[in-house]
Every structure is written in structure tokens, then in C-alpha cells.
Amino acid sequence: MKHALLLLFVLPLLGWHHLLTTIAEVSFNADSGYLEVALHCTPRDLEATLSKDLKRLIRLDQEKNLDPLLEDYCNRHFQLLDAEGKQVPLLWVGKEIELRDAWLYFQLDVDGKWQDKTLYNDVLANLHHKYMNTVRLQLGNHKPRSLSFDAKHPQRALSPDLSGQNPSFSRQFSAILGE
Amino acid sequence: MPARPLVLRHLGGVLFGCFCLLTPHANAQEGPEKQKRPDAFRQLEELLPTPSATRTASGAPGHAYWQQKVDYTIQVELEEEHRQITGLEQIRYHNHSPDSLRYLWVQLDNNRMRPSSIGNRIAGAPDLSSGMSFKSLHRRLIRDSFDGGLHIGWVRHQGQELHTVVNDTMMRVDLPRPLPPGGQFEFEIQWSFQVNDSSQVGARTGAEFFPEDGNWIFEMAHWYPRLAVYDDVNGWQNKVFLGSGEFALEFGDFDVQITVPADHVVAATGVLQNPEEVLTKVQRNRLAKAMELGQDGPTMIITLEEAKANEASPADGVKTWHFQAQHVRDFAWASSRKFLWDCWGIFSGDPQTGEGHKVAAMSFWPKEAEPMWSKFSTHAVVHTLQVYSRYTFEFPYPTAISVNGPVGGMEYPMICFNGPRPEPDGTYSERTKYALIGVIIHEVGHNFFPMIVNSDERQWTWMDEGLNTFVQHLAEVEWDEHYKGWWGEPSQITSYMLSEEQVPIMTNSESLLSFGNNAYGKPMTALNILRETIMGRDLFDFAFAEYARRWKFKHPQPADFFRTMEDASAVDLDWFWRGWFYTTDHVDFELAQVDWYQLSTLDPDYENNILRERRDAQLESLQHERNTPLPKRVDAYPELKDFYDTYDPLTTTSQQQKEYLKLLESLDDWQREQLEAPWQFYILTINNLGGLVMPVLIDLEYEDGSHEMRRIPAEIWRKNSEQVKTLVLTERPVRKIRIDPRQETADCDISNNNWPPDIKPPTRFELFQQKKNAKTNPMQEANSQS
Ligand SMILES: [Zn+2]
Secondary structure, eight states: OHHHHHHHHHGGGSTTTOOOEEEEEEEEETTTTEEEEEEEEOHHHHHHHHHHHHTSOOOTTTOTTHHHHHHHHHHHHEEEEOTTSOBOOEEEEEEEEOSSOEEEEEEEEOTTOOTTOEEEEOTTTTTOTTOEEEEEEEOTTSOOEEEEEOSSOOEEESSTTTTTSOOSSOOOOOOOEEO | OOOOOOOEEEEEEEEOSOSSOOOOOTTOOSSOGGGOSOOTTOOGGGTSOOOOSSBOTTSSBOTTOOOOEEEEEEEEEEETTTTEEEEEEEEEEEOOSSSOEEEEEEEOGGGGGSTTOHHHHTOOOOOOTTOEEHHHHHHHHHHHHOOOOOEEEEEEETTEEOOEEEETTEEEEEEEEEEOTTOEEEEEEEEEEEOOBTTTSOOSSEEEEETTTTEEEEEEOSOSOEEOEEETTTEEEOOOOOSSSOOOOOBEEEEEEEEEETTOEEEESSEESOHHHHSOHHHHHHHHHHTSTTOSSOEEEEOHHHHHHHHHSOOSSEEEEEEEEEEESOOOEEEESSOEEEEEEEEEEETTTTEEEEEEEEEEEOGGGTTHHHHHHHHHHHHHHHHHHHHSOOOOSSEEEEEESSOSEEEETTEEEEOOOOOTTSOOOHHHHHHHHHHHHHHHHTIIIIIIBOOOTTTOHIIIIIHHHHHHHHHHTTTOGGGTTSSOOGGGGHHHHHBSSOOOSSSOGGGOSSHIIIIIIHHHHHHHHIIIIISOHHHHHHHHHHHHHHHTTBOOOHHHHHHHHHHTTTOOOHHHHHHHHHOOOBBOEEEEEEEEEEEOOOOHHHHHHHHHHHHHHSOOOHHHHHHTTSOOHHHHOGGGOOGGGTOOTTSOOHHHHHHHHHHHHHSOHHHHHHHHSOOEEEEEEEEEOSBOOOOEEEEEEETTSOEEEEEEOGGGGSSOSSEEEEEEEESSOEEEEEESTTOOSOBSOGGGSEESOOOOOOOHHHHHHHHHHSSSOHHHHHHHHO
């Protein structure tokens, strides 16, 4: 157990093991009015970021009640914000965890309107400052586009017309000493 | 006979997709219309360095190619309790360059672990939004206070102190007099440093502590002052080490004496010179047996029981292990009293002629890594050497070693460090199993790129990581069925290639964004596409092996790779290097329009019939249908009727018939045959929305359901890289046309690739929901049916 812990905290500094990349496919479902999200990462990255986040060793294949942990994690690190900066509700759908791939599925209740929303995405940010998340958008009849999220740009507007602009609000940060 | 144009019957055009036909991409600029179109096939000369006598236009080393040679004789001692290293090295620098050198640059990469290092000071901020534990605060404080830098005792030449200046991880050694071309300079460095505890300061080197038994595993890399590269491209490659860009090093010969606690076992680059002094007789006998060719697996040199006994009762005193290595660019080693050890002697060379040499494939690991390591590690080492040798050259070194310890995965000549271990109870998940096999293949594979094909890692990460990940994939698919489709599918890289925050592959290592995608994923996918889709396996494999052969034990640059791949294949790839390596464009083809024609038979009866059928098949308009029953005046007064009331323009006149017969007489047999041939003409209009040009792969689905693939080389875009039209000529009607149906080209949006267009395919999310909503799983279904 101890070695695993040691290993866990060493690895994020190395190049090979951690891909430090997630890809989310986001599409708009006109019938439900929701954005539907399939978020991909490597199981290894997911384990490491959850463990650091929750300050205990998480094993995806051993954790009894994994879904609520994942839902909570997505709720805090994949936030869709409306024009006032208020977080849009996230509805958890499920997960698929395979050998090389972990997929997390959830909906974002935008009530039929995605155009004025801003996405805050810092999944994996606690592993290494060089993380990079990609979000592939398939919104209505627009051509598919990808947005990139990294330490410098954790927040971006969904609408192509707004993507160059800085959002007028920023997310609250709080530094708490835990444990 | 006069040339008579054939007449074509237009069966309709289908237009769909984006009507704002052309999306501007990166290269489009403001300016006059005629300058707007970029030339995707413009040759690369203006981007590549001018060929020279050192590096030729063919991509090979030129007749004046030179590289420096640096030999080291090192005595180093590890003091375990304080994790202290002290060393003394004698360096012989051979100046093969045509230049006189007034100073030498020496790399002190361990200085990256000084609190004040440039790398430390420019590190990004951690994420504090979810708090910080005492443990991570502690680690952070240690990182800011631990001094793992190299402390130089002295630098001397023939007993005289040399003047030196240290700039972060680089040390300049000023020579007493300029070193002329062909000259040699010997000097000595004494140094010491403290090894980082890898649980607190992670790096590509370090020591791991095992609290249960109180022992350490040391994995030592960049542990001695190493000469920087001086070459014809950079002069001195003396960029300081910021933490990402790995190492650029010269080849040379090493003689290294490593003094460690007497009960330690040492694994190192090179061949052990004094087995009588450091190994037991039993161990030496086992090694001799392991090296007999024809063994069907590894032989244990130190067993689990022996390792347990060894680590339980530390011995007093020290022992010195003596290694030698030739033609290596670096030297790494590992030391511990915890090691188990196995060995498998294999033959590297031509089994037909017997020309070649023996290689000792070996692994060293602690009991905590059992039982995975005895089962997989050395097998993976041997597998890697065998597959890589097929795609490059025979493995030239005498040993290849995999060591388990604190480092997750890092490569050095003949030796590499690999992290994955099972659970404490010895079980392991499938994922850990494949992580272990994958990382060993990857790190052992680095022997080829960049340890032997010695590219400049500090500048170009893709040249070693991209190429190595590509061959790793070739080795993995030969391990077992599981590996099918894990890497290298072009569709896996499309989301990254669409993203806005990208830099081209041709970017310095330290400035890369999304390191994994940029330096590993995209170049390896690019090579895979070259091999499978653009060049074909035969042409690619020969050219790739030729690059490896030409630059074996030399320092290649990107241009040498680009040029060799063309030189050895006769395939002009400038467009490919330009698009994939120098831009951030992506692939997105759109099948915008399909026009369908058939040959007219010219027979007026036949043609009129077709037109009549088409006319009759058309649905009557609603208005017309409702008006039909209305009584008509001409019916009430038939005297109003004339010729035109019965005239049908589709009735063949006798004049037309006469002309047709005359025409037939004027044609020869072949021409007459063509009039009855069932030729189908499809003109495809394809828009390039992503910017990258690629081959156009056209799948034709005929009415009987059979398929035919037509592959058009990328040069179809040579005159217009934004839109092309191509003619598809078939003998049978086609019911569906798909562009790139097997997703070979990394097309980022395949929804606009088909005619007629598909109903939108389900998203990944929708597929998951369907699966979730299905009441039974496939197994339950199968059970209920039986
Ligand atoms: Zn690598």
C-alpha cells in the first residue's frame, strides 16, 4: 500500500505515464434541451487525479461507490456557467472504464440554450501544470469545433462568437489546508 | 472520320453540406484574391537547412560529416545512509570538428534540483482550488529547500585548476589554449551530490525507500558531469535543462567503477568486468547457463528467497563493480540489496550466416514487483529487441536491462527504469499488466531512438518519442490480440487536431503544449498514416530502416529524416511534412456535390423513352391534379383543337430517325459498341475544409451491395488545395459513395463525407445511453435463448 502511494506521487512528474490530456465530446440534444457529454481520459490519470483530489488512494476497480465520486469530481472540475456565472446543473448518467480508456457520461441542463454559456474545465489540473483538455463541440448545425483548456485558459465560451473574449467573471478560488 | 463529341445524359446533381463552400484556414490572408491560395505542394527547401558536405540533400551524412567523441573513466561511490554520491571522472575530449575550441560546455543536469534553478523558478502554479494537504505542503517545502545539485569539487588539467563558469545546468570549462581540430584534451572533475528521495522530489533519477525492511533502491541518471554536444548544426547544444527537454549527448567509451555497500547488486550500462569479485560462484554459473543460446526463457540469477535473505541482514563493507561500455552516449545504473535478477541470452545478428553477437537480456526488481516481473519483464525486453531489429538494424549492444524502482519509465543506453508493480498481495489488474509490458517495450525501444539513432532530445522531442512510440506500436501488436487498435488509429487524434491551442510538431521541447499529443500521439499517428495509406508498408519500411541505418551512432536532424524518407522511396512527401509537422491544420474533406451522367445512345427512340419515363415518374403537382377534372373548353368545342393538341415533343420524327441511321453508318465498330456500353460518370466535388491535403479515398457501393475502393493520391490537390473535382467512371450504377470510410486520414468530421448523406450517426453519449437502457446484457440474452 505504501509503495503504491509513493509511486502515485512520483509519477505525475514524469512524462511517460500520464497523458495529462482529456477529450470531451459535447453535443446538443434539441429534444431534451441538454448538452450531452462523453468525457474521455486514461484510467491512470483518472485514478491519480481523484486520489490527489480526495487525499486517499482511489482504485477504480476496487472503489465500492465510484459513481458519486466521479459525479462530484465532474461537478467541481467540469462546470458550465451561465451568463451570470451561475453553475448549470450536471446530471450524472454513468461511466465505462476499460483497460486503456475511461469514459464519463453526464448531461448539462442548459434548458435549450447553450449559446451564452461558458465552460470551466480544469480536469487533471492537480496532476501537473502542463495538462491540456480538449472539448469537441457538436452544437446544432455548426461545424464541429474543438476548444482547448489548460492552466492559462481554464475557461472558454461555447459560442464561436464569444470564444475570443474574456468572460466577465472568474471562478472563486479558495485555498484550504486539509487533512 | 470527324471527331464527334459524345453526348452525355445528366441524371442530376446532388448538392449538400456547407454552402459557404470554402472555409479560410491558417494560411489564408488578407490581400488580393490571386495571392490567397496557399500552395500545399510547395517544396520544403525554404524551411529546411541548406544541404552541405556534412548533411546531404539525400538525408544521409555527407562526406565531411563529423561528430565529437568523449570517453569517460569514472570512479563513483554511493554512501547509502545519507544517499550521498561522490565521484571522480577523467574525460578525454576528441575534437573531430574542423573548428578550434576555446572552451567546452559540460551539462550538470542535476542542478535542475537546486531550489534556485531556472526550471524550479519558472514552474507553473499548483491548483489550490480544492485545497492542499499537509503532505503536499510538506513535499512542496522540501522541493523548495532540497539541494540535489552537483557540487563541483574541482576541475583540473594535468593537476592545474581550470577556470569554469556555471550557468544553471551548464558549466563552461575554459581551456588553457585553444583545442585545434583533431586535438584531444583530458581533464578531471571531482563532484558530489545528494540523491533525491523520489517520494519527495520526483525526477528521472532518484532513490526509493521501503519502510518495511528499511532498504533503498537507487536508480542513477545524469549523475555525473556530461559533455554537451558540439555539432555542425547548433555549435554547442547548451540550452539549459528546464525539466522537459531531455538530453543531447556525444558518443564515447565508458570505464566505470561503482563502489556500493557490499551486499548491493548493481545493474548498469555496459558489461561487468569483474564478476569474480562481486558475484558468487553460484551466480556466475547461473549466468553462464543463462547465456547459452537456445534457452526458452530467462534463468534466475538471484531468486526470490535469496533476495529476501539478502535484504534482511545488511552486510558491512563495500564492493566495487567495474563496467565498460563502448559507443554509448550515456551511462546509467541502479543499485540495491533488494534485487532479484534474471537473464536470457539471445543472439542478435543473421542466424543464417551466424554473423552477430550474444545479448544478455536482463531484469532487476524487488520482491514487491513479484510475480509480474519474473513473468513479463525479460520476455518484454527480448520481444522488443527482436521486433525493433526487424524494422531498423540488429541490436548492436551486448546487454539490455529493465529495472524496477522509483522511476515510472525512463531510458538510457542498454538500461531502463520501469515503474509498474502489482498490488501488495501480488495480484494485479489487467491494466497494470499492459502498463508494465507497454512501458518496458517503450523504454527498451528507446535504445534504438535516441540512444543509437542519436537525435537531439533537448530540441526535438518528437524525433525520439514520436518515432519510438511508432515502433512500440508495431511491437505491441505482435505481443497479443489485446493490443489491437490501442494506438495509432487516425481517428484517435482528430479531436486534438481540431483544437485551437496547438503548436506545430516542429516546436522546441520546452515550449510544447499538450506534450503527450504533440510529441508522441500526433507524430506516431502521422507515421502510421504514411505507412498504411500514403506510402504503403513496403516503401515505408525500407525508407524508415534506411533512416535508422544511415544515422545509427550519429546525430540526425529533422531534415535528415524528412529527406531520407523521400530519398529511399521516390515519394514526394514535402506536402505531408509541411502539413503535419509545420502547421496545425487538420483534415476535413466534404463531399459537396455529386453529378451523375450516362452516355447517350443517340438513338432517338430510346432516349425519348427514357425522358418520357422520367417525365411520367414525376409526381403531378397538387394544383394540376385538382385542375384535371375541370371541364375544358376545347372538349366542348372540338373545332378549337389543332396539331398541337396531339403533339408530343418526345415522339421520334422520321427526320430524327434518318439522321440517327446516318450517324451509325459513320461510326466504326468500337464506337458503336460504346454507345451501348453501360458507362456511369460521377463527378465528385470535394471541399477541403480543414487545410491539410491528404489522399482522397473513395468507396463505391454498387446497387448489388458490393464495394470498390478507389485511392487518389494527395497530389490531386496540387493545383487547388481548397476544392477538387474528380471523375469516377464505373460500369454499374453506384448507390452510395463514401470518402475515407475506414477513417485512414484523420478526417475530423466524417458526417460530411457521404453521398447520399447519412442520417447523423449516434454520438458516443447516445450509444452509451442505448446500452444502458437495454434491459439485458448480451450474456443474459444468450442465456434466455438457450
Ligand atoms: Zn519515451
